[in-house]
Amino acid sequence: MRSAYRVETVRTAERELMARLPDGALMQRAAAGLAAACADLLGRVYGSRVVLLVGSGDNGGDTLYAGARLAKRGAGVTAVLLNPDRTHPGGLRALRRAGGTAIPPHRADRAVHRADLVLDGIVGIGGKGGLRPDAAPLAELAAASRAAVVAVDLPSGIEPDTGEVRGTAVRADLTVTFGTHKPGLLIDPAREYAGSVRLVDIGLALPADPDLQALQHADVAALLPRPAAESDKYRRGVVGIAAGSARYPGAAVLAVSGALRGGAGAVRYVGPAGDAVIARFPETLVSDRGPKRAGRVQAWVVGPGAGDDAGPVAEVLATDVPVLLDADGLRLADLDAVRARSAPTLMTPHAGEAAALLGTSRGEVEGARLTAVRDLARRYDATVLLKGSTTLVAGPDGGTARVNPTGTPWLATAGSGDVLSGLAGSLLAAGLTALDAGSVAAYVHGLAGRYAADGAPAGAHDVAEAIPAAWRDIRD
Known part of the structure; x- marks a missing residue:
């Protein structure tokens, strides 16, 4: 599992560690890891040209000490000092002793143009609101060069806690981050600026509960439902699907397709697309009598392709089982009824639907997704x-x-979200919490999307059919 922590938490952990270490030891740990990552990227350090973009503070110090290590291995290292009066003095001395040189920003063009590697040490985790006007041209210069760009801890100009990008920021090929991931390295739009991310362990003691987690195969495998020897279809869970309409029968078919592959023992379908569902999936238990009379379920999925019929949405929200609310269901639901529910509710909006629910714009949602x-x-x-x-x-x-x-x-294709809803609903019925069901469904669905596409266009039905292969890959 990858864990990410906010700046305040990281700084607290750094202060506690520095109090137990000799002066400067923590910076040397970071610089050693950074230099090793740069050497790996270069392949051959001797004779390479390295440019350091150095701001003030500890981030600049990490960069200078790493540059000194590369210079000792035969690289030609040039530091561009944005604020010479506030440059880390020990790091600058180390670089010069190792044979490196320092230049002002107005002389950076030729050095960056000839560089094999550019290290972005302009701003550390305390940066806010994009790069200042004096630093922005250096980010643009690095982007236009042939050099590989390595961000030190995180790309300068991104918001570390939220993943927002509020101005000019450095676009890196590799980000070498220290101690822990920061949320901005894992969330778009900032994630796009980070490139590949390499974590350097510097010995931080961090709280057990991070601000953000990214599950990995082993974490998801531990959460996947597994039938026991005594299981039957009802003990494995029954998921109800209230979806589809005369105009959108395919949404019902796709939601059922995801649900059938999601670990529950049976799927009950309620709605006007019963003929289409039973023709494609004869194992589905189909009813046209509404959610109240469909029979017992352990979770409901409501909303995909529902059109304008709010009745089934209201019936489902009135139940005492977990409910997944998606697509038209988000528009048709009485949101006071959502707030009043005692059983878990999982809402699955895309950015446009989220914007409508929040009373803001789609762009604001996409620019500040975590918020x-x-x-x-x-x-x-x-x-x-x-x-x-x-x-x-x-x-x-x-x-x-x-x-x-x-x-x-x-995966940005019509019906893909319907498959995801059915899959997540089935996991709810199998007993996962709403947080786990949503997380596991997104993980399996994303992996199935990779399998289905394999570098070419794929339809939602292809994604559904790839779920078993993704499930086996995770489990094994």
Whole structure:
């Protein structure tokens, strides 16, 4: 599991560690890890050209000490000092003793143009609001060069706690981060600026509950439902699907397709698309008598392709089992009824739906995804899965949120969300919490999307059919 912590938590842990270490030891640990990552990226250090973009403070010190280590191995290292009067003095002395040189920003063009590697040490974790006007040209210069760009701790100009990008920021090929991941390295749009991320352990003691988690195969495997020897279809859980309409029967078919592959023992379908569902999936238990008379279920999925019929949505929200609310259900639901529920609710909006629920714009949601998902969860007292380029899941208690690391841009296709809803609903019926069901469903769905696409366009039905392969890959 990858864990990410906010700046305040990281700084507290750093202060506690520095109090136990000799002066400067923590910076040397960071510089050693940074230099090793740069050497790996270069392949051959001797004779390479390295440019350091150095701001003030400890981030600049890390960069200078790493540059000194590379210079000792035969690299030609040039430091561009944005603020010479506030440059880390010990780091600058070390660089010069190792044979490195320092230049002002107005002489950076030629050095960066010839460089094999550029280290971004402009701003550390305390940076806010994009790069200042004097630093922004250096980010643009690095982006236009042929050099590989390595961000020190995080790309300068991104918001470390939220993943927002509020101005010019450095675009890195590799980010070498120290001690722990920061949320901004895992969440778009900032994630796009980070490139690959390499974590250097510097010995921080961090709290047990991070601000953000990214599950990995082993974490998801531990949560996947497994039938026991005495299991039957009812003990494994029954999920109800209230979806589809005369206009959108395919949404019902796709939601059922995800649910059948999600670990529950049986799927009950309620709605006007029963003929289409039973023709494609004869194992489905189909009813046209409404959710109240469908029979017992352990969880409901309501909303995909529902059109304008609010009746089934209201019936489902009145039940005492977990409910997944998606698509048209988000528009049709009485949101006071959502807040009043005693059983868990999992809402699965995309950015446009989230914007409507929050009374803001889609762009604001996409630019501040972590803030948006937490606000939604708190406002509606529900667990929220915010779909998108980075899918986030947050609970109403304000605890650890989760970011999904799997997926592919090919998942941006009609019906893909319906498959995800059915899959997550089935996991709810199998007994997972709303946070776990949303997180596991997003992970499996994203991996299935990669399998289905394999570098080419894929439809939602292809994604559903790839779920078993993704499940086996995770389990094994």
